[in-house]
Amino acid sequence: MVKSSSFNSKYAAICLVCSVILNLFLVLNTYVGHGRAYLDGLVVDGNGEPVCECNICYSGADCSHFIPDCIANADSGDPLFLEPFWLQHAATSAVVTAGWHRLSYSYNYDGDISKELEKLIRKLHAIVGNAVTENRYIIFGAGSTQVLSAAAYALSPENASSPAGVVASVPYYALYKQQAEYFNLAKFKFEGDAHKWMNKSDGSTYMIEYVTAPNNPDGRLNKPLLQGTNVNTVYDRAYYWPHFTPIPAPADDDLMVFTLSKLTGHAGSRFGWAVVKDETVFNKMMHHMEVNSIGVSRDAQLRAFQLLKAALRGEGRELFDFGYQTMKTRWERLSSIISLSKRFSVQKINPEYCTFYNNVREFSPAYAWVKCEREEDKDCYAVLQAAKITGRQGYRFGAEDRYVRLSLVRNQDDFDMLIQRLNALVSEEDGAKIM
Amino acid sequence: MVKSSSFNSKYAAICLVCSVILNLFLVLNTYVGHGRAYLDGLVVDGNGEPVCECNICYSGADCSHFIPDCIANADSGDPLFLEPFWLQHAATSAVVTAGWHRLSYSYNYDGDISKELEKLIRKLHAIVGNAVTENRYIIFGAGSTQVLSAAAYALSPENASSPAGVVASVPYYALYKQQAEYFNLAKFKFEGDAHKWMNKSDGSTYMIEYVTAPNNPDGRLNKPLLQGTNVNTVYDRAYYWPHFTPIPAPADDDLMVFTLSKLTGHAGSRFGWAVVKDETVFNKMMHHMEVNSIGVSRDAQLRAFQLLKAALRGEGRELFDFGYQTMKTRWERLSSIISLSKRFSVQKINPEYCTFYNNVREFSPAYAWVKCEREEDKDCYAVLQAAKITGRQGYRFGAEDRYVRLSLVRNQDDFDMLIQRLNALVSEEDGAKIM
Numbered sequence: 001m002v003k004s005s006s007f008n009s010k011y012a013a014i015c016l017v018c019s020v021i022l023n024l025f026l027v028l029n030t031y032v033g034h035g036r037a038y039l040d041g042l043v044v045d046g047n048g049e050p051v052c053e054c055n056i057c058y059s060g061a062d063c064s065h066f067i068p069d070c071i072a073n074a075d076s077g078d079p080l081f082l083e084p085f086w087l088q089h090a091a092t093s094a095v096v097t098a099g100w101h102r103l104s105y106s107y108n109y110d111g112d113i114s115k116e117l118e119k120l121i122r123k124l125h126a127i128v129g130n131a132v133t134e135n136r137y138i139i140f141g142a143g144s145t146q147v148l149s150a151a152a153y154a155l156s157p158e159n160a161s162s163p164a165g166v167v168a169s170v171p172y173y174a175l176y177k178q179q180a181e182y183f184n185l186a187k188f189k190f191e192g193d194a195h196k197w198m199n200k201s202d203g204s205t206y207m208i209e210y211v212t213a214p215n216n217p218d219g220r221l222n223k224p225l226l227q228g229t230n231v232n233t234v235y236d237r238a239y240y241w242p243h244f245t246p247i248p249a250p251a252d253d254d255l256m257v258f259t260l261s262k263l264t265g266h267a268g269s270r271f272g273w274a275v276v277k278d279e280t281v282f283n284k285m286m287h288h289m290e291v292n293s294i295g296v297s298r299d300a301q302l303r304a305f306q307l308l309k310a311a312l313r314g315e316g317r318e319l320f321d322f323g324y325q326t327m328k329t330r331w332e333r334l335s336s337i338i339s340l341s342k343r344f345s346v347q348k349i350n351p352e353y354c355t356f357y358n359n360v361r362e363f364s365p366a367y368a369w370v371k372c373e374r375e376e377d378k379d380c381y382a383v384l385q386a387a388k389i390t391g392r393q394g395y396r397f398g399a400e401d402r403y404v405r406l407s408l409v410r411n412q413d414d415f416d417m418l419i420q421r422l423n424a425l426v427s428e429e430d431g432a433k434i435m
Numbered sequence: 436m437v438k439s440s441s442f443n444s445k446y447a448a449i450c451l452v453c454s455v456i457l458n459l460f461l462v463l464n465t466y467v468g469h470g471r472a473y474l475d476g477l478v479v480d481g482n483g484e485p486v487c488e489c490n491i492c493y494s495g496a497d498c499s500h501f502i503p504d505c506i507a508n509a510d511s512g513d514p515l516f517l518e519p520f521w522l523q524h525a526a527t528s529a530v531v532t533a534g535w536h537r538l539s540y541s542y543n544y545d546g547d548i549s550k551e552l553e554k555l556i557r558k559l560h561a562i563v564g565n566a567v568t569e570n571r572y573i574i575f576g577a578g579s580t581q582v583l584s585a586a587a588y589a590l591s592p593e594n595a596s597s598p599a600g601v602v603a604s605v606p607y608y609a610l611y612k613q614q615a616e617y618f619n620l621a622k623f624k625f626e627g628d629a630h631k632w633m634n635k636s637d638g639s640t641y642m643i644e645y646v647t648a649p650n651n652p653d654g655r656l657n658k659p660l661l662q663g664t665n666v667n668t669v670y671d672r673a674y675y676w677p678h679f680t681p682i683p684a685p686a687d688d689d690l691m692v693f694t695l696s697k698l699t700g701h702a703g704s705r706f707g708w709a710v711v712k713d714e715t716v717f718n719k720m721m722h723h724m725e726v727n728s729i730g731v732s733r734d735a736q737l738r739a740f741q742l743l744k745a746a747l748r749g750e751g752r753e754l755f756d757f758g759y760q761t762m763k764t765r766w767e768r769l770s771s772i773i774s775l776s777k778r779f780s781v782q783k784i785n786p787e788y789c790t791f792y793n794n795v796r797e798f799s800p801a802y803a804w805v806k807c808e809r810e811e812d813k814d815c816y817a818v819l820q821a822a823k824i825t826g827r828q829g830y831r832f833g834a835e836d837r838y839v840r841l842s843l844v845r846n847q848d849d850f851d852m853l854i855q856r857l858n859a860l861v862s863e864e865d866g867a868k869i870m
Contacts, residue, residue, distance in 0.1 A: 054543075096529060301473065
C-alpha cells in the first residue's frame with residue numbers, strides 16, 4: 001500500500017490514500033507498499049471506500065500478502081517505473097479541476113488543441129534537445145496510438161488504384177501491423193519487413209515506413225531503409241528520451257511521433273503528439289483527429305500540461321535522472337544475470353555521447369530482447385513461461401519465436417520478481433555460475 | 436468574467452478564478468460575467484496568469500466590453516448552457532488528481548474501462564429511465580464520435596464483396612456521412628437518406644441505419660425505417676435526456692450511443708458510451724477502441740465519474756430541472772418570435788408524457804430547425820447571415836438549403852444575442868408585429 005510513513009500504523013487498515021486531500025498531501029516521500037487505492041477504484045464492501053489495488057504478486061486488504069507461486073509479468077510496456085517519481089512530487093504535479101472547467105469543444109481561439117500545452121511541448125524538446133520543433137506543426141492524439149494511425153491515413157495517396165505498402169524493420173512494434181490490417185485495406189496494407197523492400201520497390205509504389213528509434217523491442221536507434229519520392233517515413237520517437245537512450249542529436253525528421261506514456265509514465269492518460277514538417281500532412285492529420293474523436297480529451301491535455309510543468313522544473317533534470325538511473329540499474333541487474341547464461345542472450349549496444357547530459361551514457365533500454373540460444377529452445381516464450389516468467393513472443397514483432405521481449409519499465413515489484421525468476425532459471429543451467 | 440460577487444471589486448482586474456483553490460471555493464452562486472479564465476488558459480503577458488477567455492461578443496481584460504456589431508453564433512452544438520449548473524456545484528463536482536494517479540494502461544482487473552464508472556452509468560440510466568442496461572455490455576469511447584465509428588466497423592460484414600450501406604433519415608447529423616466517407620470505403624459507404632432505401636433494399640445488401648432520437652437537428656424521436664436480417668441499427672441517443680425531450684419509456688435497442696457532452700455539458704472531456712446487446716458486436720467495438728487509442732483517457736473517465744456522481748445527488752433532479760428549464764425557456768423565447776413571422780417557421784412537436792417527471796412535458800429541443808418560407812429565400816443561411824446570425828446550412832444535414840439549424844445549447848450570451856438579432860430581423864418584416 002502506498003502511504004505516509006508517519007501515519008503508517010494508524011491508517012494502514014483503511015486504505016488511507018483513497019481520500020482526495022490525503023491523496024495529495026499525506027503521501028510524502030515513501031513508496032513502501034505493493035498496491036495503491038484510487039478515487040475511482042473498485043468499491044466492493046459498500047462503504048464507499050475504494051479497495052486497494054494490489055501489484056500482481058500481492059494480495060490482501062493492504063496488499064502485504066505475497067503470493068509465492070506468482071508468475072513474473074514482463075509482458076506489456078506499462079511504464080509504472082516512473083510512479084515513485086510522481087509519489088515524490090505529488091503536490092506540484094496535482095491538478096484540481098472544477099466542475100465548470102472547459103466544458104466547450106474548443107479552446108478560446110476555436111481549436112481543440114491547448115496552445116499552452118503546445119508551447120510547453122516545444123520547450124520540452126528544446127530543453128532535452130531531442131527534436132527540432134521550430135517551424136513545425138504539432139498535433140495531439142489519444143496516445144501515440146491514435147497519432148500513428150492518423151499518419152498512415154495522411155500519408156496514403158488519395159484515390160490510388162492500390163494501397164500504400166506499410167513496412168517496418170523486423171523486429172518491429174506490433175501496432176503498425178495491427179492498425180494497417182484493421183483500418184483500411186484499400187488505403188494501406190501491411191507488407192512486413194522493410195528489409196525485404198530495400199531493392200524491391202520500383203519507385204512507383206507508395207510506401208510508408210515506420211522507423212522506431214529507439215526501437216521497440218531492441219532499443220536500437222533504427223534508420224530508415226527505404227528512400228525515394230514515393231516513400232514516406234514515420235519516426236516513432238516514443239523512447240527517444242534520456243531514460244532509455246543517449247540523445248546524440250535533436251531528431252529532425254519530417255514526421256516524429258512522441259507519447260506521454262514513455263516520457264512521464266502516464267500511459268493511462270492517452271496523450272501523444274506528432275511534430276510535423278509539411279502543412280498538408282498536418283491538415284490531413286488534424287482532419288483525422290476531428291472525424292475520429294473531435295480531438296483529444298481536454299482533461300488529458302490539462303493533466304499533460306500540469307505533469308510536464310512539474311517535470312520541467314529544474315530543466316527536467318530530476319525526472320530524467322530518476323528515469324535513467326532506474327532503467328540503467330534494471331538493465332545492469334538483468335544483463336549481469338544473462339551474462340552468466342549460455343542458454344540466453346540479450347542485445348548489446350555500446351555507450352554513446354548524450355548531448356542532454358554532455359557525457360557518455362550507458363545503454364538503458366526499455367526492454368530486453370532475449371534470445372534462446374539452444375537449438376531445441378525454438379519457443380523461447382514457452383521456456384520462460386515454464387520458469388514462471390511471462391514475456392512477449394517474438395512473432396508479435398515479426399521475428400522468430402526464438403526471441404522474447406521482456407519489459408523492464410513495469411513497477412518495481414514486477415521487475416524484482418522477474419529478476420528472482422530469471423536468477424533461478426539461469427542458476428539451474430549446467431555450467432552457469434550461481435549468483 | 437466568472438467571479439465571486441463578494442470578491443468582485445477587489446479582484447475583478449486580475450482574473451481571480453485562475454488560481455487552483457479559488458477556482459473551486461470562491462466561485463459561488465454567481466455567474467455574472469462574459470468570460471472565464473482557466474488553469475491552462477493562454478498566457479500572453481508573461482506574468483504567468485492566464486488571460487480571460489471572453490464570450491464571442493465581449494472583449495477586454497475582464498470581458499466586460501460589448502462588441503456592438505457582433506454576429507450571433509448559433510452554429511455548433513457547444514453545450515455551454517449547462518455551465519451555470521457546474522458553477523453552482525463547483526466544489527462537489529471538482530476532481531483532484533495527484534501526479535501518481537493511474538499511470539497504468541489498465542485498471543486493476545486488467546481492462547481499460549473503469550468498472551465504477553460503468554456501474555454509475557447503469558445507475559444513471561435506471562434513475563432517468565431512458566435506457567435498459569440489464570444484461571447489456573457497456574463500452575466507452577472518446578465522445579459519441581469514436582463510439583459511432585466503432586459501431587460502423589463492428590456492424591460491417593467481414594470480407595464482404597461490397598461495402599455495407601450507411602443511411603440516415605434526412606435531416607441527419609452530418610458526422611455519420613463524414614465518417615462513412617472518410618474511414619473505409621471498402622467496408623462501409625454512405626448511401627444517403629434512409630427513406631430512399633425503404634423499398635429498395637433487396638435484403639441481401641448489408642445496411643447500417645443511424646437512428647437519431649431525439650433527432651439532430653429537429654428533435655423528433657425518429658424510428659428506424661429499414662428492417663430485415665441484414666439491417667443493423669445504431670441508435671444515437673445523445674439527446675435522450677430530460678433536458679431535451681420527454682422520456683416516454685426506457686430505450687431498449689440493440690446498440691444505443693450516449694455522450695457526456697449533451698448530458699452534463701462536458702463536450703471537451705470527449706467521453707461517450709454505448710449500451711450493446713450482442714457480445715460479438717461488443718467485442719468488435721472493444722477491439723476497435725484498442726487499436727484506435729487503447730481505450731479512453733483515464734483522466735476523462737475520472738472526470739466523468741466525478742461529474743456523474745455530483746449530478747446524481749438527489750436522483751439527478753437538480754441537473755435535469757436546470758437543463759429542462761433552461762431549454763424550455765429558450766425554446767419559448769425563440770418560438771414566440773418565429774410565431775410572429777411569415778418569413779420563417781420552425782418545427783412543432785407536441786408535449787408528451789415523461790416517465791422521469793411523471794407528467795406531460797413541453798418540447799424543449801436542443802436546436803431550432805428553421806425554414807425560410809419565401810420562394811426567393813432559397814439560401815436560408817445567407818438570409819440569416821445578412822442579419823448577423825450564423826446558423827448551420829441545411830445541406831449539411833442532407834436537407835435543402837431552405838433550412839438552417841440554430842443551436843440553442845450554447846452559452847447564455849450567444850443565445851441572448853441570437854434572440855436580439857432574430858427579433859430585429861422579424862420586426863423588419865412587412866406585417867409582422869413588433870415585439
